[in-house]
Amino acid sequence: MASTREPFPWWNVSLLGVLTIAAYGSWYYSFGVLLDPIVADTGWPQSSVVASFGGAGIAGSLIAPYGGRAVDTLSPRLIFAATGLFATAAFWTAAWADALWVFITASAAGGAVLAGFGFYHVAQTVAVRTAPADVPRAVGLVTLYGAFASTLYLPLAAWLVTGLEWRSALRILATITGVVFLAVALALPAPTGKRLRRVPTPSSELLRRPSVRRYALASAAVGAASGIILVYQVPVMVSAGLTLTTAAWLAGLRGVTQFLGRVPVTQLVNWLGTARSLKAAFLAIAAGAVLLGWAVNPMVGFLYVVVAGFGIGATSPLQGIYGSELFGTDELGQGMGVITMVFGLAASTAPAAVAVLNDIHDTRWWAISISASTAFVAALAVRTPQPATG
Template sequence: MAVRAAPREGTRAIALLTIVGAFSSAIYLPLAAVLVDAFGWRVALRTMAIGAGVVLVVAAVFVRERVEPGAAPRRSAAPISLRRPEVVRFLVATALAGIAIGIVLVYQVPLMVGAGLPLATAATVAGVRGALQIVGRLPMTSMLARWDVRTVTRLAFASVAVGVILLGFAGNLWVAALFALVAGFGIGAWSPLRGIYADELFDRSRLGAAMGTVSMVSGLAVAAGPAVAGVLADLTGTRAWGVVIGAASAMTSVVILRRPPPPPNQPPNA
């Protein structure tokens, strides 16, 4: 939607949209803790589900598409195809990063509480982590002007990996604060980078379908990561598996997105 609204400034439009979205975690994570303490988790889930539903209905009714007259796709790229190695690497890295991000989102409060922080403090740190996602989004335009999207994405995934490791030792408030900063940057940066990377890989006439595919892969991974970590926690009696799986997944995504070697007869800088 952002790219179609501003086809000549797609990167800036995506970054601006996700900057606004960064404030949601700062509101809803502390609110969730308050609702759970006051009314229980069922009421908390119902309240948030109703709120999300109301917002989606309002958006469906009032948001209108505005296409710039005469705008043409910026490039002509190949369709969505798993025969393209760069597409496969992108989807695999997206899935692995989604596993790590899902573990952070689901287990950040339980891991901090298990490490020794009070529930209210852990929920506040989680909210701050959500607010600090803006740290990963504000400099996105300037970072992409200096480095290519692959390099910036690898930096974001590496930040998620470091954040997961810090989460495993977040019983100390200072370590928890550092986790909030580092993980907030990585998760915040990945939100616009997902669309910007897809915009680099696919023709804009297929960008909607491409983002649907990427979102499906990411959503399944975000759900699978905490589920696997939860099963292992039940079997072993420790949540440390979440930290191990999350950190390993995020670091593997960094490796997968490394620049592929040039063909045998092509110079390295070609």
Template sequence: MASRALDPPRWRAWWPAILLGFVTIGAYGVPHYSFGVLLPSLRESTGWSTGAASAAYSVGALAGGFVGLVAGRMLDRAGSRPVLLGSLVLGSAGLLLASWARSPLEFIVAWGAGGGIVAGGLFYHVTMAVTVRLYPDNRAAAFSVLTLLGALASPIFYPIAGWLVEALDWRGALRVLVALMVLCVLPGALAVRSRPSLGTGAVEVDEPPRHPLRAELAQPHMLWLLVMVMCASGAMSALILHQVPAMQATGISLGAASALAGARGLFQMPGRVVLTPLTRWAGVPGATLLCYTLFIVGTVALLSAGPLVLLGLFVVATGLAVGLLSPLHGLYSAEVYGEARLGTLMGVQQVAVAGAGAAGPWLAGVGYDISGSYAIPLVVIALVQAAAVGALAMQRRATRSVAHPPLAAPPQAVGERE
């Protein structure tokens, strides 16, 4: 069996997943985590408005969705190396150009292009699809390796970015951060290879004949999966971006709120350690339902926070949930989409996730501006996550209908009454 072949020696079996983990650290470290650290220095040294500078992040997030669609198709047709290496080269060039921007428009265009290419070609929707093809019999364990390393992106890049901004200005810090991203990503981009699944030299997969992409996505079990991940991603991105000011609103200091946010990030790692035993016990859908429930519990705890114990519950519950949901969404998608078009369909999913991930934080901010409180945004976040639970139930129901279609009524005998 393939699983036994992965045992001796372990490093030879797992080095592709480890390298892809470092790809994830570098990719998320700069456009996703470092932006917030660069923002205050950027705003102070240039005089640009917060809204104009933040628009670059939103443009990059949205562009990443559409680049992800192209990257997914390329992954299916050409394999992993052109996607990983091409995204690294072009994305790094765009981010470096952003460090020389002299106007908000130049910065938005350069960061939006560079950040979008990195997000679309190097984020989890690509590295998870590659991992599925490299470890078809050990997906959960391989995803644990990949995402456990990926969870180190924020603990590594937050402090490094902060130190660089203090030692240099935001422009110099960004250039050094891009160099660090290249060091993290380049070994995996060069050494990891997954073959294409479509066209010449494709991996043979034992699957039913494929339908046209549009017809395939129109199937209810596919649509409900997209709705599910969109709701969950929008809720998670809104909560993560606004967690510090929401905790401050409970009466604690900025330093304490930032420390609790860092602790919440660290709690993502234990969640990923238990991924394999959890999916064996509850299955991927059951584990996903458990995480959605934990996320709702944590959000309600923050909404009700006053006593420190409720903030602690928020930190633990949402940390474990977010840590598990990244690999669980990847496993769930792999089960639903199958291997043949996994890259393309994950790319389509990334478009939906990017849109929800950009809209969620903005809508939460608008809710705060209108109400003057985080109560309404947090209630809406919990309700959107509850909608993800409903979409999960509908997706399972639609999947059962596909697997067990209703039997046709037997023909009536001549003379039989209706």
């Protein structure tokens, strides 16, 4: 095709990658660092504070389809500008809040809007339309940028909380997010390219298929494990004996290993096949959760970083490859939308369940046992997908 000779728009796609770093880093990754300082300063129950994170994830999962629909009908520059302004205002409100209900409402709203209108399902769609001649490179570049969200934001959040306090840290993180979203909105060109429209297969019809239900179960289980690890990795390492700064840096380093975990995916699939590769990634998450519980020194913490980072990093592209085999080209968007919602809801609610258990009996082993067991269940649920007929 003649269009394949067009120069790849590195700058524009990279802007979208930077946007995903801010979208994921400002609340989704930083919350685990902010959690204990918020509880210690305010005296609010941990379960109530974690509810703000869970509420953001649940609402973000539910409005994600509207984010996809919006990017089909509106300029992405308008979407990103509005998202940045709203999220910044919401987090500033949360940082000033003296009442628990105000904090939960405002922070959950800010996190939900970022998840619904700034996460991969929106950024990658814009990337595809920005570089229609080289879709794999465009999507891959955005994903590789996104892998560094935790690497940058976890140490940044820890440094801000340690040097200031959680309210100032949250205001600074929110301001960075707003600046990045507005800058990207101003720098991106007007959208071009043909927008394809089709009548999607209803979600209920997809879920009638046993293979889809099994994959949904696996995605929910690994979503629960990933969500728990994300929220509790820093508190668990601190309770095991590491300092907050060391734990935050190790958690940030996990973002680097997530990036490295995505590099050998093609070779892994050629060697093991898609289903076995996905099983291996889920089992690595389970093993990483066990190592997290025993991170009494930086060496064990580093082992957790390597093992869990590989598993979580490889899971993202492997789920896409598995989904393409399960749903086929015609149903891939709708099918992965269902899977993404299931994953997101589980990742949002599982940490809240752990928080309730911690309020009853405060121990790091709730997070470890539940995350390890759910990741193992996810590995058991994966089967070789039947060839898609769509």
